[in-house]
Amino acid sequence: MSSVVVITRQLFRVQRIFQHLRMSSTAAAQPEVLMEKRQNVGVITLNRPKALNALNLNMIRQIYPKLKEWEDTDDTTMIIMKGAGDKAFCAGGDIRAVTEAAKAGDRLAADFFREEYILNNAIGTCPVPYIAFIDGITMGGGVGLSVHGLYRVATERTLFAMPETAIGLFPDVGGGYFLPRLGGSLGMYLALTGYRLKGREVYKAGVATHYVESHKLPALEEELVSLRHSSPQKIDELLTKYHKETKREMPEVPEFSLEPHMDKINSLFSVDSVEGIFEALMEDGSDWAMRQLETLKKMSPTSMKITHRQLSMGGHLSLQECLQIEYRMSQGCVRGHDFFEGVRAVLVDKDHSPKWKPGTLEGVTPSMVESYFAPLPLSYLPAKELHL
Numbered sequence: 001m002s003s004v005v006v007i008t009r010q011l012f013r014v015q016r017i018f019q020h021l022r023m024s025s026t027a028a029a030q031p032e033v034l035m036e037k038r039q040n041v042g043v044i045t046l047n048r049p050k051a052l053n054a055l056n057l058n059m060i061r062q063i064y065p066k067l068k069e070w071e072d073t074d075d076t077t078m079i080i081m082k083g084a085g086d087k088a089f090c091a092g093g094d095i096r097a098v099t100e101a102a103k104a105g106d107r108l109a110a111d112f113f114r115e116e117y118i119l120n121n122a123i124g125t126c127p128v129p130y131i132a133f134i135d136g137i138t139m140g141g142g143v144g145l146s147v148h149g150l151y152r153v154a155t156e157r158t159l160f161a162m163p164e165t166a167i168g169l170f171p172d173v174g175g176g177y178f179l180p181r182l183g184g185s186l187g188m189y190l191a192l193t194g195y196r197l198k199g200r201e202v203y204k205a206g207v208a209t210h211y212v213e214s215h216k217l218p219a220l221e222e223e224l225v226s227l228r229h230s231s232p233q234k235i236d237e238l239l240t241k242y243h244k245e246t247k248r249e250m251p252e253v254p255e256f257s258l259e260p261h262m263d264k265i266n267s268l269f270s271v272d273s274v275e276g277i278f279e280a281l282m283e284d285g286s287d288w289a290m291r292q293l294e295t296l297k298k299m300s301p302t303s304m305k306i307t308h309r310q311l312s313m314g315g316h317l318s319l320q321e322c323l324q325i326e327y328r329m330s331q332g333c334v335r336g337h338d339f340f341e342g343v344r345a346v347l348v349d350k351d352h353s354p355k356w357k358p359g360t361l362e363g364v365t366p367s368m369v370e371s372y373f374a375p376l377p378l379s380y381l382p383a384k385e386l387h388l
Helices: 003-029 057-071 095-103 108-124 175-182 186-193 200-204 214-226 232-249 259-268 274-284 287-297 301-314 319-335 338-348 366-371
Strands: 033-038 041-046 078-083 088-090 130-134 137-139 151-154 159-161
Touching: 033 057, 041 057, 041 214, 057 078, 057 108, 078 088, 078 214, 088 130, 095 108, 095 338, 108 319, 130 214, 151 200, 151 232, 175 186, 175 301, 175 319, 186 259, 186 287, 186 301, 214 232, 259 274, 259 287, 274 287, 274 301, 301 319, 301 338, 301 366, 319 338
Parallel strands: 041 078, 078 130, 088 137, 130 151, 137 159
Antiparallel strands: 033 041
Protein backbone atom coordinates (compact mmCIF):
# COMPACT_ATOMS: atom_id res chain seq x y z
CA MET A 1 0.00 0.00 0.00
CA SER A 2 1.45 3.37 -1.02
CA SER A 3 2.18 6.11 1.50
CA VAL A 4 -0.25 8.39 -0.37
CA VAL A 5 -3.13 5.97 0.22
CA VAL A 6 -2.20 5.58 3.90
CA ILE A 7 -2.08 9.34 4.41
CA THR A 8 -5.40 9.78 2.57
CA ARG A 9 -7.08 7.22 4.82
CA GLN A 10 -5.60 8.81 7.95
CA LEU A 11 -6.82 12.24 6.89
CA PHE A 12 -10.28 10.88 6.16
CA ARG A 13 -10.48 9.23 9.58
CA VAL A 14 -9.44 12.46 11.28
CA GLN A 15 -12.14 14.27 9.30
CA ARG A 16 -14.69 11.68 10.41
CA ILE A 17 -13.68 12.15 14.06
CA PHE A 18 -14.24 15.88 13.78
CA GLN A 19 -17.47 15.27 11.90
CA HIS A 20 -18.74 12.98 14.67
CA LEU A 21 -17.71 15.55 17.27
CA ARG A 22 -19.70 18.20 15.41
CA MET A 23 -22.60 15.79 15.05
CA SER A 24 -22.48 15.05 18.77
CA SER A 25 -22.56 18.71 19.76
CA THR A 26 -25.34 19.39 17.26
CA ALA A 27 -27.24 16.31 18.36
CA ALA A 28 -27.19 17.55 21.95
CA ALA A 29 -29.22 20.54 20.82
CA GLN A 30 -31.17 18.85 18.04
CA PRO A 31 -31.32 15.02 17.99
CA GLU A 32 -31.41 13.44 14.55
CA VAL A 33 -34.09 11.01 15.68
CA LEU A 34 -36.84 11.60 18.23
CA MET A 35 -38.22 8.50 19.94
CA GLU A 36 -40.95 8.46 22.54
CA LYS A 37 -43.50 6.07 23.96
CA ARG A 38 -46.94 7.66 24.00
CA GLN A 39 -49.10 5.45 26.17
CA ASN A 40 -48.65 2.10 24.38
CA VAL A 41 -47.52 3.54 21.04
CA GLY A 42 -43.88 3.92 20.02
CA VAL A 43 -43.37 7.04 17.90
CA ILE A 44 -40.18 7.58 15.86
CA THR A 45 -39.59 10.94 14.16
CA LEU A 46 -36.77 11.44 11.67
CA ASN A 47 -35.54 14.85 12.72
CA ARG A 48 -33.33 16.28 9.98
CA PRO A 49 -35.85 18.44 8.12
CA LYS A 50 -33.17 20.71 6.60
CA ALA A 51 -31.57 17.61 5.06
CA LEU A 52 -35.00 16.25 4.02
CA ASN A 53 -34.63 13.71 6.84
CA ALA A 54 -31.90 11.86 4.93
CA LEU A 55 -30.93 8.66 6.72
CA ASN A 56 -27.39 8.25 8.05
CA LEU A 57 -25.65 5.50 10.01
CA ASN A 58 -26.03 7.35 13.30
CA MET A 59 -29.81 7.39 12.85
CA ILE A 60 -29.94 3.71 11.89
CA ARG A 61 -28.01 2.83 15.05
CA GLN A 62 -30.55 4.70 17.16
CA ILE A 63 -33.70 3.39 15.46
CA TYR A 64 -32.88 -0.33 15.29
CA PRO A 65 -32.37 -1.04 19.02
CA LYS A 66 -35.40 1.06 19.98
CA LEU A 67 -37.55 -0.79 17.46
CA LYS A 68 -36.42 -4.15 18.88
CA GLU A 69 -36.95 -2.93 22.44
CA TRP A 70 -40.50 -1.80 21.75
CA GLU A 71 -41.52 -4.91 19.82
CA ASP A 72 -40.29 -7.07 22.71
CA THR A 73 -42.40 -5.10 25.21
CA ASP A 74 -45.80 -6.67 25.81
CA ASP A 75 -47.66 -3.38 26.12
CA THR A 76 -46.55 -1.95 22.74
CA THR A 77 -49.63 -1.88 20.50
CA MET A 78 -48.12 -0.19 17.44
CA ILE A 79 -45.14 1.77 16.14
CA ILE A 80 -45.48 4.99 14.11
CA MET A 81 -42.65 6.25 11.89
CA LYS A 82 -42.78 9.82 10.53
CA GLY A 83 -40.56 12.68 9.38
CA ALA A 84 -40.15 16.17 10.80
CA GLY A 85 -41.14 19.16 8.67
CA ASP A 86 -43.55 19.37 5.77
CA LYS A 87 -41.23 18.55 2.86
CA ALA A 88 -40.05 14.99 3.35
CA PHE A 89 -40.65 11.74 5.15
CA CYS A 90 -37.12 10.67 4.16
CA ALA A 91 -35.44 11.62 0.88
CA GLY A 92 -33.05 8.66 1.02
CA GLY A 93 -29.79 7.51 2.55
CA ASP A 94 -26.73 9.70 2.94
CA ILE A 95 -25.00 8.09 -0.03
CA ARG A 96 -22.62 10.98 -0.59
CA ALA A 97 -21.00 10.19 2.76
CA VAL A 98 -20.87 6.52 1.74
CA THR A 99 -19.00 7.21 -1.50
CA GLU A 100 -16.58 9.59 0.22
CA ALA A 101 -15.85 6.92 2.81
CA ALA A 102 -15.37 4.24 0.18
CA LYS A 103 -12.84 6.37 -1.69
CA ALA A 104 -10.76 6.59 1.49
CA GLY A 105 -11.03 2.89 2.26
CA ASP A 106 -13.21 3.49 5.31
CA ARG A 107 -15.58 0.68 6.31
CA LEU A 108 -18.59 3.03 6.48
CA ALA A 109 -19.37 1.91 2.93
CA ALA A 110 -19.82 -1.65 4.21
CA ASP A 111 -21.42 -0.82 7.56
CA PHE A 112 -24.04 1.59 6.23
CA PHE A 113 -25.63 -0.83 3.76
CA ARG A 114 -25.35 -3.78 6.16
CA GLU A 115 -27.03 -2.03 9.08
CA GLU A 116 -29.61 -0.31 6.85
CA TYR A 117 -30.70 -3.65 5.41
CA ILE A 118 -30.84 -5.23 8.88
CA LEU A 119 -33.19 -2.39 9.88
CA ASN A 120 -35.28 -2.92 6.74
CA ASN A 121 -35.66 -6.57 7.68
CA ALA A 122 -36.60 -5.69 11.26
CA ILE A 123 -39.39 -3.47 9.92
CA GLY A 124 -40.55 -6.19 7.54
CA THR A 125 -40.69 -8.79 10.31
CA CYS A 126 -41.95 -6.52 13.12
CA PRO A 127 -44.65 -8.41 15.05
CA VAL A 128 -46.23 -5.11 16.14
CA PRO A 129 -48.34 -3.11 13.65
CA TYR A 130 -45.94 -0.63 12.01
CA ILE A 131 -47.38 2.53 10.46
CA ALA A 132 -45.34 4.92 8.32
CA PHE A 133 -46.66 8.39 7.53
CA ILE A 134 -44.98 8.90 4.15
CA ASP A 135 -45.85 12.59 3.96
CA GLY A 136 -43.56 14.37 1.48
CA ILE A 137 -40.50 13.09 -0.38
CA THR A 138 -40.06 9.35 0.07
CA MET A 139 -37.17 7.94 -1.90
CA GLY A 140 -34.46 5.29 -1.57
CA GLY A 141 -33.70 4.78 2.10
CA GLY A 142 -37.02 6.39 3.02
CA VAL A 143 -38.81 3.69 1.06
CA GLY A 144 -36.90 1.09 3.08
CA LEU A 145 -38.16 2.67 6.31
CA SER A 146 -41.76 2.44 5.20
CA VAL A 147 -42.71 -0.01 2.46
CA HIS A 148 -41.98 -3.20 4.43
CA GLY A 149 -44.21 -2.14 7.32
CA LEU A 150 -47.82 -3.22 7.69
CA TYR A 151 -49.28 0.21 6.83
CA ARG A 152 -48.04 3.12 4.69
CA VAL A 153 -50.11 6.32 4.74
CA ALA A 154 -49.54 8.64 1.77
CA THR A 155 -50.73 12.25 1.46
CA GLU A 156 -51.15 14.79 -1.33
CA ARG A 157 -47.53 15.82 -0.63
CA THR A 158 -46.05 12.34 -1.07
CA LEU A 159 -43.42 12.04 -3.80
CA PHE A 160 -42.23 8.48 -4.27
CA ALA A 161 -39.35 7.31 -6.46
CA MET A 162 -36.54 4.80 -6.66
CA PRO A 163 -34.06 6.88 -8.72
CA GLU A 164 -30.95 4.74 -8.17
CA THR A 165 -30.19 3.83 -11.79
CA ALA A 166 -29.44 7.52 -12.37
CA ILE A 167 -26.61 7.43 -9.82
CA GLY A 168 -25.03 4.12 -10.72
CA LEU A 169 -26.74 2.16 -7.94
CA PHE A 170 -29.88 -0.02 -7.96
CA PRO A 171 -33.24 0.03 -6.10
CA ASP A 172 -32.01 -1.46 -2.84
CA VAL A 173 -33.54 -1.50 0.69
CA GLY A 174 -35.60 -4.49 -0.39
CA GLY A 175 -36.58 -3.06 -3.78
CA GLY A 176 -35.99 -6.48 -5.28
CA TYR A 177 -38.77 -7.78 -3.03
CA PHE A 178 -41.52 -5.14 -3.14
CA LEU A 179 -41.19 -3.78 -6.69
CA PRO A 180 -41.97 -7.09 -8.49
CA ARG A 181 -45.04 -7.41 -6.27
CA LEU A 182 -46.68 -4.15 -7.39
CA GLY A 183 -48.41 -5.99 -10.20
CA GLY A 184 -47.66 -6.44 -13.88
CA SER A 185 -44.41 -4.76 -14.93
CA LEU A 186 -44.99 -1.56 -12.98
CA GLY A 187 -42.14 -2.31 -10.56
CA MET A 188 -39.67 -2.91 -13.37
CA TYR A 189 -40.75 0.33 -15.03
CA LEU A 190 -40.35 2.36 -11.82
CA ALA A 191 -36.99 0.75 -11.08
CA LEU A 192 -35.42 1.34 -14.49
CA THR A 193 -36.80 4.81 -15.21
CA GLY A 194 -36.95 6.28 -11.69
CA TYR A 195 -40.45 7.59 -12.51
CA ARG A 196 -41.96 9.68 -9.73
CA LEU A 197 -45.36 8.89 -8.28
CA LYS A 198 -47.21 11.73 -6.59
CA GLY A 199 -49.97 11.95 -4.01
CA ARG A 200 -52.85 9.55 -4.43
CA GLU A 201 -51.14 7.59 -7.21
CA VAL A 202 -48.67 6.28 -4.61
CA TYR A 203 -51.68 4.51 -3.12
CA LYS A 204 -53.07 3.55 -6.52
CA ALA A 205 -49.76 1.90 -7.45
CA GLY A 206 -49.84 -0.22 -4.29
CA VAL A 207 -46.88 1.44 -2.57
CA ALA A 208 -49.14 3.02 0.08
CA THR A 209 -51.95 1.19 1.85
CA HIS A 210 -53.95 4.35 2.66
CA TYR A 211 -54.29 7.95 1.49
CA VAL A 212 -55.03 10.79 3.94
CA GLU A 213 -54.83 14.59 3.65
CA SER A 214 -51.63 15.83 5.28
CA HIS A 215 -53.38 18.26 7.60
CA LYS A 216 -55.29 15.32 9.11
CA LEU A 217 -52.21 13.33 10.10
CA PRO A 218 -51.89 14.92 13.58
CA ALA A 219 -55.52 14.03 14.32
CA LEU A 220 -55.00 10.51 12.97
CA GLU A 221 -51.95 10.07 15.16
CA GLU A 222 -53.86 11.24 18.23
CA GLU A 223 -56.68 8.80 17.54
CA LEU A 224 -54.21 5.96 17.02
CA VAL A 225 -52.49 6.75 20.32
CA SER A 226 -55.85 7.00 22.07
CA LEU A 227 -57.21 3.67 20.81
CA ARG A 228 -58.44 1.61 23.75
CA HIS A 229 -57.70 -2.11 23.69
CA SER A 230 -55.95 -1.59 20.39
CA SER A 231 -55.81 -4.44 17.88
CA PRO A 232 -54.72 -4.74 14.25
CA GLN A 233 -58.40 -4.75 13.30
CA LYS A 234 -59.11 -1.48 15.14
CA ILE A 235 -56.00 0.13 13.66
CA ASP A 236 -57.07 -0.92 10.18
CA GLU A 237 -60.61 0.37 10.74
CA LEU A 238 -59.34 3.77 11.88
CA LEU A 239 -56.93 4.13 8.95
CA THR A 240 -59.68 3.09 6.54
CA LYS A 241 -62.07 5.65 8.05
CA TYR A 242 -59.61 8.47 7.39
CA HIS A 243 -58.86 7.11 3.92
CA LYS A 244 -62.55 7.05 2.95
CA GLU A 245 -63.11 10.56 4.34
CA THR A 246 -60.28 11.89 2.21
CA LYS A 247 -61.59 10.15 -0.90
CA ARG A 248 -65.04 11.72 -0.37
CA GLU A 249 -63.61 15.19 0.25
CA MET A 250 -61.10 15.12 -2.66
CA PRO A 251 -62.98 13.29 -5.45
CA GLU A 252 -61.51 15.38 -8.29
CA VAL A 253 -57.86 14.51 -7.60
CA PRO A 254 -56.33 12.56 -10.52
CA GLU A 255 -55.67 9.04 -9.33
CA PHE A 256 -52.93 7.58 -11.52
CA SER A 257 -50.93 9.32 -14.22
CA LEU A 258 -49.67 5.99 -15.60
CA GLU A 259 -53.14 4.49 -16.09
CA PRO A 260 -53.29 5.31 -19.84
CA HIS A 261 -49.91 3.63 -20.34
CA MET A 262 -50.25 0.51 -18.20
CA ASP A 263 -50.87 -1.82 -21.14
CA LYS A 264 -47.65 -0.66 -22.76
CA ILE A 265 -45.74 -0.84 -19.46
CA ASN A 266 -46.93 -4.38 -18.82
CA SER A 267 -45.99 -5.42 -22.33
CA LEU A 268 -42.81 -3.49 -23.12
CA PHE A 269 -41.19 -3.79 -19.69
CA SER A 270 -41.88 -7.51 -19.34
CA VAL A 271 -39.15 -8.41 -21.84
CA ASP A 272 -36.42 -10.64 -20.43
CA SER A 273 -33.49 -8.26 -20.95
CA VAL A 274 -32.76 -4.54 -20.89
CA GLU A 275 -31.67 -4.71 -24.52
CA GLY A 276 -35.01 -6.32 -25.28
CA ILE A 277 -36.86 -3.49 -23.54
CA PHE A 278 -34.95 -0.94 -25.64
CA GLU A 279 -35.85 -2.85 -28.80
CA ALA A 280 -39.51 -3.14 -27.78
CA LEU A 281 -39.72 0.61 -27.13
CA MET A 282 -38.14 1.33 -30.53
CA GLU A 283 -40.56 -1.02 -32.28
CA ASP A 284 -43.53 0.58 -30.49
CA GLY A 285 -42.44 3.99 -31.76
CA SER A 286 -45.11 6.02 -29.94
CA ASP A 287 -44.28 9.40 -28.41
CA TRP A 288 -44.62 7.87 -24.95
CA ALA A 289 -42.28 4.98 -25.82
CA MET A 290 -39.70 7.38 -27.25
CA ARG A 291 -39.76 9.47 -24.07
CA GLN A 292 -39.12 6.36 -21.98
CA LEU A 293 -36.26 5.38 -24.27
CA GLU A 294 -34.64 8.80 -23.89
CA THR A 295 -34.93 8.51 -20.11
CA LEU A 296 -33.35 5.05 -20.07
CA LYS A 297 -30.45 6.19 -22.25
CA LYS A 298 -29.38 8.55 -19.46
CA MET A 299 -29.14 5.79 -16.87
CA SER A 300 -26.11 3.69 -15.98
CA PRO A 301 -26.05 0.67 -18.32
CA THR A 302 -24.56 -1.44 -15.53
CA SER A 303 -27.22 -0.30 -13.05
CA MET A 304 -30.03 -1.11 -15.47
CA LYS A 305 -28.72 -4.60 -16.15
CA ILE A 306 -28.17 -5.56 -12.52
CA THR A 307 -31.54 -4.01 -11.60
CA HIS A 308 -33.33 -6.04 -14.26
CA ARG A 309 -31.80 -9.25 -12.93
CA GLN A 310 -32.48 -8.21 -9.32
CA LEU A 311 -36.20 -7.72 -9.93
CA SER A 312 -36.51 -10.78 -12.17
CA MET A 313 -35.15 -12.89 -9.31
CA GLY A 314 -36.82 -11.02 -6.45
CA GLY A 315 -40.39 -11.89 -7.35
CA HIS A 316 -39.67 -15.49 -6.29
CA LEU A 317 -37.58 -14.76 -3.18
CA SER A 318 -38.24 -13.80 0.44
CA LEU A 319 -37.42 -10.34 1.79
CA GLN A 320 -34.44 -11.81 3.62
CA GLU A 321 -33.08 -13.45 0.48
CA CYS A 322 -33.52 -10.22 -1.48
CA LEU A 323 -31.69 -8.16 1.13
CA GLN A 324 -28.83 -10.65 1.25
CA ILE A 325 -28.45 -10.43 -2.52
CA GLU A 326 -28.74 -6.66 -2.44
CA TYR A 327 -25.92 -6.46 0.08
CA ARG A 328 -23.66 -8.27 -2.37
CA MET A 329 -24.84 -5.87 -5.06
CA SER A 330 -24.16 -2.82 -2.89
CA GLN A 331 -20.58 -3.89 -2.33
CA GLY A 332 -20.22 -4.57 -6.04
CA CYS A 333 -21.25 -0.97 -6.68
CA VAL A 334 -18.73 0.22 -4.09
CA ARG A 335 -16.01 -1.73 -5.91
CA GLY A 336 -17.06 -0.35 -9.28
CA HIS A 337 -17.05 2.97 -11.11
CA ASP A 338 -20.59 4.11 -11.86
CA PHE A 339 -21.79 4.62 -8.27
CA PHE A 340 -19.04 7.16 -7.61
CA GLU A 341 -19.54 8.82 -10.98
CA GLY A 342 -23.32 9.03 -10.53
CA VAL A 343 -23.05 10.60 -7.09
CA ARG A 344 -20.48 13.05 -8.43
CA ALA A 345 -22.67 14.08 -11.37
CA VAL A 346 -25.95 14.34 -9.45
CA LEU A 347 -25.02 15.28 -5.87
CA VAL A 348 -21.51 16.77 -5.89
CA ASP A 349 -20.77 18.69 -9.09
CA LYS A 350 -24.44 18.58 -10.13
CA ASP A 351 -23.58 18.75 -13.83
CA HIS A 352 -25.91 15.79 -14.49
CA SER A 353 -23.49 14.52 -17.14
CA PRO A 354 -22.17 11.21 -15.82
CA LYS A 355 -19.59 9.30 -17.82
CA TRP A 356 -20.63 5.70 -17.36
CA LYS A 357 -18.15 2.84 -17.73
CA PRO A 358 -19.09 0.82 -19.71
CA GLY A 359 -21.04 3.45 -21.60
CA THR A 360 -23.30 1.03 -23.50
CA LEU A 361 -25.50 -1.93 -22.67
CA GLU A 362 -23.43 -4.09 -25.01
CA GLY A 363 -20.34 -3.25 -22.97
CA VAL A 364 -21.84 -4.73 -19.81
CA THR A 365 -21.05 -8.40 -20.21
CA PRO A 366 -22.86 -11.29 -18.49
CA SER A 367 -19.76 -11.92 -16.35
CA MET A 368 -19.82 -8.30 -15.17
CA VAL A 369 -23.45 -8.66 -14.14
CA GLU A 370 -22.75 -11.97 -12.43
CA SER A 371 -19.98 -10.40 -10.32
CA TYR A 372 -22.59 -8.27 -8.51
CA PHE A 373 -24.51 -11.36 -7.41
CA ALA A 374 -21.63 -13.67 -6.58
CA PRO A 375 -20.61 -14.32 -2.96
CA LEU A 376 -18.34 -11.61 -1.61
CA PRO A 377 -14.69 -12.48 -2.23
CA LEU A 378 -12.69 -13.46 0.83
CA SER A 379 -10.16 -10.80 -0.07
CA TYR A 380 -12.82 -8.11 0.29
CA LEU A 381 -12.04 -7.28 3.91
CA PRO A 382 -14.43 -4.38 4.63
CA ALA A 383 -17.46 -6.64 4.27
CA LYS A 384 -18.71 -10.14 4.85
CA GLU A 385 -21.93 -11.80 3.80
CA LEU A 386 -25.17 -10.46 5.28
CA HIS A 387 -26.98 -13.05 7.39
CA LEU A 388 -30.55 -12.37 8.53
